[in-house]
Amino acid sequence: TLLRDTTRGAEARAAEQQIRLVQAQQQLGAGYIGYTLSETLAKCLADGNYSRAGKLRGEFGVPERRFAWLRLRALVGRRDWAELARMAAARKSPIGFRPFVDECIAALQYQEAAKYIARCDPRDHAPLFLRIGFYREAADAAAKAKDVDTLRQVHSAARDLSLQHHVAQLIEQLVRT
Numbered sequence: 001t002l003l004r005d006t007t008r009g010a011e012a013r014a015a016e017q018q019i020r021l022v023q024a025q026q027q028l029g030a031g032y033i034g035y036t037l038s039e040t041l042a043k044c045l046a047d048g049n050y051s052r053a054g055k056l057r058g059e060f061g062v063p064e065r066r067f068a069w070l071r072l073r074a075l076v077g078r079r080d081w082a083e084l085a086r087m088a089a090a091r092k093s094p095i096g097f098r099p100f101v102d103e104c105i106a107a108l109q110y111q112e113a114a115k116y117i118a119r120c121d122p123r124d125h126a127p128l129f130l131r132i133g134f135y136r137e138a139a140d141a142a143a144k145a146k147d148v149d150t151l152r153q154v155h156s157a158a159r160d161l162s163l164q165h166h167v168a169q170l171i172e173q174l175v176r177t
Helices: 002-028 037-046 050-060 064-078 081-090 098-106 110-117 122-131 135-144 148-157 161-176
Strands: none
Touching: 002 037, 002 050, 037 050, 037 064, 050 064, 064 081, 064 098, 081 110, 098 110, 098 122, 110 122, 122 135, 122 148, 135 148, 135 161, 148 161
């Protein structure tokens, strides 16, 4: 009977939470009804209703990591670079900064991706710059990390002859030492 009572209590809490979600969705408008909590948050964020999404997050106890992922994807989807920068500057990201880079790259926004590479693990700088075609930055990061393999990749990918020459010199210096 204890298990049955525990199950009933959990079911009652889930039903109450669902009722609260439907009420919140009704306040947001007909376009929100019928979605899960995560979908409702994502739609709020995608619609630019950031404050309401934040309130819902608090009301329903959504974990910080999940909300950060939803927010990141919505901001990149909206191309709201100013708000994305505010999100990154607010405090330490609960999901790190590699997802910022990956989401911007997926959206083909390489300038935006480059802004967050410096906040990633230093070992990832050169490969990430290489991935977005920022060869000079990739070469500098690879040289700093003494990463000859990435320098060779930069050398073969770069079309700028002066950059190729510079990278060849860097490779030669690293190989000699």
